[in-house]
Amino acid sequence: MIEVVQARSGDEVFKYNGRLLASRNDPRQESQLWLETYRSLIRGSKSAIVLGAGAGYHIERLISEYPSLPVYVIDPRTDICDRIKNKFGFTFSNIHFIDKAELISERALANTFVILKHIPSWFGLEEKFQSEIIKLSGRFEPFFSKFKNLRPGLAQLSDVRVLQAGPMSIKNVLSEPSLHNLNFEDVCCLKALGELVK
Amino acid sequence: MKVLAISLLRIGDLLMASAAIQGLKNKYPGCELHLLINRECESARDLLKFVDKFHFFERSQIQSSLGEVERNIFEGYDRIKDLTTRLSENKYDLIINFSQTRLSGYLMSAIRAPDKVGLEMMDQTLARFGVPWFRYLNTWMGTRYRGVFHYSDICTFGAGVNTDNNRIRLSSTDSGWRPKPDCKNIFIQPFSADAKKEWSFESWATALSYLSRTIPNSHFFILGSPAEKVKSEDLNALLQERSVSSEVLILTFSELCFALKSADALFTLDTSIKHLAASSGCPIVELALGSSDVQFTGAHQKDSLIISGVTECFPCNHSSPCSQSTHRCADSLNPNLVGSAFEHFLNKNWSALSVMAYDYQNSIQLSRTRLTQDSIWWLEKLNSNQKTKLSHILDKWAWKYVLNQLHHGVLASYGSEALKVSQYMKNNGIDRNDLTAIELDAVHLERTLYSLNVVMQKSVKAQRFDECLQLIFTSDLDESIKVCIRDFTSTYGDVGLYAFRQIQNLMSDLQAHIQVKIKTIKALSQQIPEVFI
16 A cells, blocks of 8 residues: 655655655655665666665666666566656666566676665565565576576586585686686686685 | 786785886887776876776675675676676787786786787686796795895886886876975875784884974874874874874875975885885885885885884785784884984985994894886895895896896897996995805805706606605705795695696796806906906
8 A cells, every 4th residue: 555755855755554665854865875875886787676666766866877777676566666657757768667587688687787775665575575686696596597598608607506505606606617618718707706706 | 009008906016017007108109008907996097197098897896796695696707707898899909917916817818919918817827927027926926935026127027118217107186285394394104904014103103203303393294095084183193292293184196196296205104105205206214014025015216215123924924914912023113213213314324224224133124225227126125244235136137137038149148237237336335245155155056956957857757746846845945945936836736747847947947047147247257347446
């Protein structure tokens, strides 16, 4: 159930099931602070995946500062997403509201993407958002294989068989014997990465 | 022509390599010069205005993606692949890697270019270097032997740029800061990113109190980055309590580079600031503590003073924490003695410093930086004897000769090299009385190396590496060389044919070096005695 309340700054903020989805004081300032925490991560990314639509201010801020960056907003509450689209008039072709990671284009997943969490949106839906993060991290099957196969340079890598319960790391990839099937330049990129493992 | 220089170390290393990087502009007139550096070094960009385009390696961003399970497992790969693809598309004619890390070596391999100089990793242990200077940098400098050259000189020679111009030249910006009139304006850099290299506030305060009493009208400017402002103010407050005239000065790199031109001296820890000062021609006193590798990274200008402790653990390993229960190398330095050395330095009283170096050699090490006529840097320990100084100079000359591969020439020019050495000896008051003793030591070492190299060749045929290594370790080779070979073997684990070949190369280099040293000594001995007068 969506309610609209007015923040002290005069902006409209959504309340969902009695919970505010953005700051009651100043949602625009809050969105600025949210973006600052991710700014260095966004640099060099080919797309951004926002987990949580909130009241839309953080999305508006993101696309106003990075207008050419394709943005995927994952939120299972389609009613909230529709309200946000209407309120902000998001008509850019590079902003997509979806309810699960599987709907993100393969092109976006095949290149550097950054996952931006909007925690105020998560209340009551923590497990749902957490499961989307697990998918997007690519550290568990079948997503690991999917992400690997989306990268032409890594497609020749055999499926890494990991007998551990926890998430996969780049160390598992580096210890995979089929690494030598890859193009030399891709092996070098992976080995350079290996040098950064602490 | 398009050239890419790679420097993926810290700001200090980038500044030290900058003379060589700038030299590329002179070597290839009209070339488009690009530079790949860590994003963390972006603040140095204003100092390097001769670079046409910067590229950044997002080191911390990539590193954090590896450890955070909520980030995509391939994010780091994507970012590196994206960078190397973008760089390959620039179609560089030449890439020069000035860093001695495997990371940079792998990146070098992943970027396409017809000509590459510097470390290029072909496999976990297989590397290419392009020129012997970078092989020297990557093999000897990674061991405790350390080698004899300054990093800046290795970069300059490795890049093959004009050695007459290997002084660091950085761009500067006027912030409006002006020195205090009628005062000795002394800059203090008391902070380092590495706690092992720092000296306690109490020690700084005692040393500066001493200086404020002995140097009339001295005024101290405590330097710091914006992030160090609070610490700078704390030290300043302590100095004010002791009636020391001081203030905090927070400037950007390029502003500081400008301000240093007007400073009377810089008193600094081992930080990048000393390289700014070297560029500005500011007299420098360096306090070398912890892992400061003074032989390799001292301020590249003549007549700087380097002060260090004499604890056996100094210099320690860069990447590991202090192994001692107390910070011995720092605590052992008497602040009044350090202050006194600084005072002599300001008065350009090198003979007093030499006396001090002898008198207090159990508690302080004083060294003077020198430049040869072709701008090769070396460090003269002020308490070392004439034989050590001369042997050190000859070592340097011989290594330079070998690494430039001049010894392979049909008519090797030992006579002309000896003339340069003798000229240098004459200019710096180094006599040749010890030449015979040095020659005897060198001949003995050459015989040992020769016999070991013969055994090594046989071992390769018989594939019996361990026995041969034992022979090396029990030989009368200098302990520093054995330590180097031990370090080298430990990086390979089990010594197989490839690793053994690498050790063989090191031993051959050493033998070539010692042979050149002997020939130079002989040429020196045969020269007209007047040269030495």
